[in-house]
Amino acid sequence: MRISNITWAGLLLALTLQACVTINIYFPAAAAEKAADKIIDEVWQLKEGQPANTDPAAPAK
Amino acid sequence: MNIKQTLTGFYLFVAVLMVAPITSLAAADLEVNTPAISTLKNSMQTRHGQLAGHYGSGAVGLTRDGLIAVRDANAVPLAQRQGVNSLVSAENSDRNALYKEIATANGHPEWEAEVRSTFAQRWVQKAQGGWWYQDASGGWKQK
Numbered sequence: 796m797r798i799s800n801i802t803w804a805g806l807l808l809a810l811t812l813q814a815c816v817t818i819n820i821y822f823p824a825a826a827a828e829k830a831a832d833k834i835i836d837e838v839w840q841l842k843e844g845q846p847a848n849t850d851p852a853a854p855a856k
Numbered sequence: 857m858n859i860k861q862t863l864t865g866f867y868l869f870v871a872v873l874m875v876a877p878i879t880s881l882a883a884a885d886l887e888v889n890t891p892a893i894s895t896l897k898n899s900m901q902t903r904h905g906q907l908a909g910h911y912g913s914g915a916v917g918l919t920r921d922g923l924i925a926v927r928d929a930n931a932v933p934l935a936q937r938q939g940v941n942s943l944v945s946a947e948n949s950d951r952n953a954l955y956k957e958i959a960t961a962n963g964h965p966e967w968e969a970e971v972r973s974t975f976a977q978r979w980v981q982k983a984q985g986g987w988w989y990q991d992a993s994g995g996w997k998q999k
Contacts, residue, residue, distance in 0.1 A: 801862075826885050827886055827974040828974055828978060829886075830885070830888045833888065834888060834954070834975075835978055836982075837897055838897055838901050840901065
């Protein structure tokens, strides 16, 4: 019984580690879109006169 | 007793590991603040002053692969045509370098094609009305 619990914990651990690796392999489409928008705004000088960070929800650093 | 403690330790460890991917997801921003990217951005920003009029006249359009192309050379006075060609080719070499640099700066050079297609969509999305762009099949459309 206890041994089987340890086995489960080990299995879960293996799956979790796999998930960590997988997340970094997939292309982060949403982040890429955000990055593209930021660069395009700068290159085409859209949103003139506004600072880069206008999102009130963004936490102050 | 010992086994129980070991198990508890195990579960705590696993619990921490399960939270870790969530925090790394929240922090998943692409790195776009390298010196190379800034240089490319500045160069493209300066060039945009000369290109904007050509987008507006329809002489130059946005391609489906995230670059630009001369669409209608007749919209440019003869004397300026060579200049437009140089502008387009300089812009495209900056854009190609930009997509490559973003992928490399994030440790995934193989992301270049996806970075490019993301940009291709966003350039069109942010283009002004009246500008020309290529649709998925390569035909020119006016926004």
